[in-house]
Amino acid sequence: MxxxxxxxxxxxxxxxxxxxxxxxxxxxxxxxxxxxxxxxxxxxxxxxxxxxxxxxxxxxxxxxxxxxxxxxxxxxxxxxxxxxxxxxxxxxxxxxxxxxxxxxxxxxxxxxxxxxxxxxxxxxxWILRPEDAETGMDAVIAATVRRIPASSVDPTVKNFHWGDLTKGLYEAYDRGARYPILLDHDGYVTEGSGYNVFAMVGGELLTPEAGALEGITRRTVLELAAEEGIRARSAAISEQAFRGATELFATSTAGGVMPITSLDGEPVGAGLPGQVTSLLRERYWQAHKDPRYLTPVDYGPAPAH
CATH class of the missing domain: 3.30.470.10 (Aminotransferase class 4, branched-chain amino acid transferase, N-terminal domain)
Structure with a gap:
């Protein structure tokens, strides 16, 4: 019925x-x-x-x-x-x-x-469907647009001011990719269109400390990394450091931990999901069975609306 x-x-x-x-x-x-x-x-x-x-x-x-x-x-x-x-x-x-x-x-x-x-x-x-996880995200660092300054629109407050992010999307599509990452006006990495980003730099897992939403998935990854003994923190990430990362991934409620396997058409690492990325992706979905994080839905008879 x-x-x-x-x-x-x-x-x-x-x-x-x-x-x-x-x-x-x-x-x-x-x-x-x-x-x-x-x-x-x-x-x-x-x-x-x-x-x-x-x-x-x-x-x-x-x-x-x-x-x-x-x-x-x-x-x-x-x-x-x-x-x-x-x-x-x-x-x-x-x-x-x-x-x-x-x-x-x-x-x-x-x-x-x-x-x-x-x-x-x-x-x-889904931003990136599970069946596409091994292929990963084809990201670009947007060259034609910078992130709206935090002094104008606070990125820690979820908002619909997507003019810069949408322009970044079109640039990515024009360059044969799908996932833009925006820099701020000082050249530091911020976020993508609906997702935070992480980078393995010098054996440490970094995520931008400013210019980005303080995502709940991002927070979960930082917590899980600590449980796994992975050094992880928020920090200012220069474009150069980001480009030199051995692993990259994005995080969002709409997809969890999503490997970034190419950046501006070049492979990230071996062009496959990295070891840390894969571990945290597995731990993230395991956390969806952890009572600490869950509020079960009562699917009893729905009341009249």
């Missing part, structure tokens, strides 16, 4: 609806001005992975943009649980969004707006 929620479920204006029926007001400045923040948490094998960490970051992002969430942490959790339960998805990409909202009587004063909350659950999204 079909329920209408097989392609996903959304929470809009206090109602649960099939994701294909979800609508955002065209006058919401989250849409018209990108005045919005969001977070994405994965559901894997019927359980949320690091749900509280994602919601804590979401709350910090809202506070950083002076947005007011209409729901408590517990209420938000129940909304997300219900979305996954309605969809029946065992592997899901679950998004929470808070926008500035709709102006009142044409006001441009953000203090007068009623902030809006949206959420949805759809099938799991």
């Amino acid at each position: 079909t329920t209408g929620f097989e392609r996903g479920a959304a929470f809009v204006d206090g109602r649960f609806v099939p994701v294909d029926e979800a609508r955002v007001p065209i006058t919401d400045v989250g849409f018209s001005r990108s005045d919005v923040t969001y977070d994405v948490v994965g559901v894997w094998d019927g359980a949320f992975f690091r749900l509280d960490d994602h919601l804590a970051r979401f709350e910090r992002s809202c506070a950083g943009l002076r947005l007011r969430l209409p729901f408590s942490r517990a209420e938000t959790t129940e909304i997300l649980m219900r979305l996954v339960r309605l969809s029946g998805l065992r592997e899901s990409y679950v998004d929470v969004i808070c926008t500035r909202g709709v102006p009142r009587d044409g006001s441009r004063d953000p203090r007068t707006f009623e902030n809006r909350f949206y959420a949805y659950a759809i099938p799991y999204v």
